[in-house]
Amino acid sequence: MAFRIVLDGIEREIDIIRRRPHLVLSINGREHVVQNPGDGKTGLGTLTIADQSLKFAQVETPEGVVLRLGGRTYSAELLAEGEASDNMASSNLHAPMPGAVVAIDVAIGDTVATGDAILTIESMKLQMVLSAPRAGIVENILVAEGESFGKDQLLANLADETEGDANA
């Protein structure tokens, strides 16, 4: 499995060529010997690449890694091939319990991000928001405002943003 690293908008492929006697990594096919790979811990660290010592500071944030090296700050993201984590979620919005629709918060064809509100429902005198389990396009809304539904009933579903995918 190869990885891609995106640094300040520039994307490169990074691969592990060897681990012994020294780590050898390749960036878009250019090989580099890493004599000291550092400890990977947050904060100040040292690396040795091609016999050159490199001091830097780094933190891993939810968006990626922020790195300070040679008086410059960089932000980097690591992507596995085919990475798209929100696609692990289902495309279907099922009713978690019986209830009625209070409000429909999107329209068919809307592009939604993970967590965006799709429907507000009321059940057992409690209102709750059903949100998008993944990013996509609202393909169907199968209930109307005020309509009642049973447990597990399909209320809405999402399609992929890219065309001609799953249901082709």
Added chain:
Amino acid sequence: MTTANPITKVLVANRGEIASRVIRALREMGLTSVAVHHSVETNARHVREADEAVELTGETPVAAHLDIEQIIAAARKSGAEAIHPGYGFVSENADFARAVEKAGLFFIGPAADTIALMGDKISSRNFARDHGVPVAPSVMPTDDLDSFAAEAAAIGFPLLIKASAGGGGKGMSIVRGPDELHEAARRASSEAQRYFGDGRVYAELYIERPRHIEVQVLGDGTGEVIHLFERECSIQRRFQKIIEEAPSSSLPKALAAEICDSAVQLAKAANYRNAGTVEFILAQDGRYFFLEMNTRLQVEHPVTEYITGIDLVRAQIDVAAGRGLPCTQDQITQSGHSIECRICAENADEDFRPETGRIAFLSVPDAPWIRFEHALDQGQKVTADFDPMLAKLVVHGDDREQAINRALAALSELAVLGVTTNIDYLSRVIATPEFRVGDLHTAFVNEHAEALKPDKLDPADMDRVLIAAALSFHEFRHLIFDVPELQATIGHWRN
């Protein structure tokens, strides 16, 4: 000074690095400090550092820090005899100063009337002119835009149009010819109305490539005023300073002395009490004009402290307590050169857009010639609630060149990770040949915008950065190191 100090406890009506700075001075003076804070900053550094803390309520954190009544009530409640307002917030609010005095507390600042006088562009300008301080030719403020245009045109071009009540660059524009004048005046007026509730505008001669020179003064309120030399604050973005230094990079001695004397003259005329700053605009030909007077401690005060060795916060408190000035003018000398860089949470490559985030890692360079003024904590959130300035990095050197080199080294070592900052940008500014030779003016960052963009890394450097980045990812390290020894040793092999 041997008189007993009537001030034993001081409420610091501010937050962030300046609150920390004042609290430190109070501790050094053996005085008790009281911090104020909104509920969102209960665990902030200034709150922890102070001896006591009082929570202020407010719809927004900023509103809390602007709430005069609450602040005075907090001072009363805590038993503080004095209030230090820091800079910003209520520091230049004459009503606040008046309320403090009315409450029978010491205001560590000038008299309310002085604040009012200097707080208004027009009145301060007239006051300066009347007391022999040069002011730029200008048109009196008016909201009659037709007469304004005629008078303005008479000064000649280029002209600078400003809101009379404004500051911070709001409602400011440069007019290069008569055609643009009317429209610019209308726009400035409406913007001024919108921001300050006062649509009056005025115009003055616009000076090309001006330098921003300011003089630190200290007055005791009885007419005694000393100056602590000038500072140069020409490096600005969006009309706000980002790099300041003392002394000015290339001011002839005589001119510097003349400017300083003008500042003292003005402050004396106002019977000025407190530390204050008289700001001037300096033309390339050596003419200088009064800009405004800031009646408070200045963000960039540390550069003056560095070259004079005088603790300005301490001096403010002593003056407020009626204990007089720390020294006479003759006793003040300057040594070396100091540079301050304002570290801001902003994206310099995206028009200095303010940034938010969380300070996931903070590493501060340490050397006897470095002052890092901040109130940051690792893990702290940086929100849009407050000003984007996070900290100040101040260095001192035997001369300007050494100060520049030390500033670059310190900036390079400084790591504030988790929120985008202007640290790299500041390095790039200081590293320009023009900065090094002192060819400064207030439009420096615009003029050199192209050169100040981050340069492209050469591919070898880029690869090293990519490797360092990759090796910082937990997931990637797993991929490398989480392989059994045998397989790691055999490596890629296919039969």
Added chain:
Amino acid sequence: MRKIQSKLNTNSPDFMSNAAHNRRLVAEFREKQEAARHTRPQRDFDRLEKQGKMPPRKRVEMLLDPGTPFLELSSLAANRAYNGDSPSASSIVGIGTVSGREVLIRADDPTVKGGAWFPLTAKKIVRALDIALENHLPVIHLCDSAGGFLQLQSEVFPDKFAAGRIFRNQSILSKKGIKQLSIVFGHCTAGGAYIPGLSDYSVIVRGTGAVFLGGPPLVKAATGEEVSVEELGGAEMHTSVSGTCDYPARDEADAIRIGREIVSQWDRPKKWDFQQEAPEAPAYDSEELYGIIPNDIKKSFDVREIIARLVDGSRFHEYQPNYGQTLVCGFANIWGMKVGILGNNGVLFNESSLKGAHFIELCNQNNTPLLFLQNITGYMIGREYERRGITKDGAKMIMAQSCSRVPKFTVMCNGSFGAGNYGMCGRAFDGRFLFTWPNHQIGVMGGDQAANTLAEVKANQMRRNGETVDDTVIQSLWEDTRKAYEDQLSAYYSTSQLWDDGIIDPVDTRNALAIAMSAAMNAPLGDDGYGVFRF
């Protein structure tokens, strides 16, 4: 341990002629292997690409940890069957590292008849899962198969070691806590549906992946119901309605990423505590193996020369160097792992058999895995040897070897004839892995002897039937029989039938053994004890 002093003269005509011969054999092997792996009609690749699918080998490569080895097993299975219609028996099997775990990977090959299973496919999969069972290797199935190859269903379906055994093995694997992950790239129809069904974890690719007992045409024929693939067994349905699969994936790469993440959650089996040292490369170049292996099976060579090119530092502690010299026994390390080696240096006599049996017992006592380097024409025959009990001495060796509790590995180096195959841990003896060199021959007896015997039998038959049998007839009988027999002797026939775990290039032996041994250490040692030795 002392270094073996090689007596090889790399400038000798023999060496050069052997080397030329063996390099040619290896080139031939590589050619066949390359064809089995990659040569397909372009339309098959085009079809895959149109479906958004990767060729199966690319899936495997993407699944593996970068910069780690992959030992492919039985790459030439079925090379002599079905007119070559089932390269590699339509399936890829190998041992590699995924998310830092040693795993067995088994992939269907949709470039061949939609990934349909031939009889030898089933045999290969069963063997793969046996390897997983014996060595406690987690299994990752990369599923993309249309099901059993209908034309040969009788051979695929019902027998004990046919397709059903796959699912039996899957169940036992799970029972033993040996994890299985299925990544469903294409269709898993009928029996094939049970592969993900019986896996502990499963990922399915949206759009292309589908799992069902009966596909839409079968459903229509059986019940008249018309249903789309997606509705019947697509990713969405199985991950949100039926729960047959666990994770939907956007595409194949995404599926592999999810699969790798699943594997990274797995606990690591504790290896048994075997003796290990820092690895060291052999002192002699392994390429010299080509000059040692003779260009004629009848020529002999010293197995120590082979050992010197397989083991760490070429260091070898030889056991009983002066006794039973036709069987070389001793200790060495391979990639740091201690191993007891038995290598043939001629026919097995009474002494060599006794020595072998004793050495096997020592290794069992010492928890040392066994490595058999086969080059054996058999046990010595003749009156004197029978009187001295060659049969019961050979039986002792077989008994000791069969009952060994330590893992056993066999390399077929040159020849394996007669009962020698048994004593030296042939296929029937549950060695963990068995590899064959391309020059190797295997049979009850050598080609010439077999041809003599068979031609004689045939000639007698003809004579009884009143036919004239002159020398020309005998000669042509002999030649025909020999040719047919030779063909069955060849390593390719052997590997086609899965009598081994694959042909390997001799220079790959050291790495292949290391990966195999490391895998074997995942499973605990077998039961103690032996049967009755006949003294």
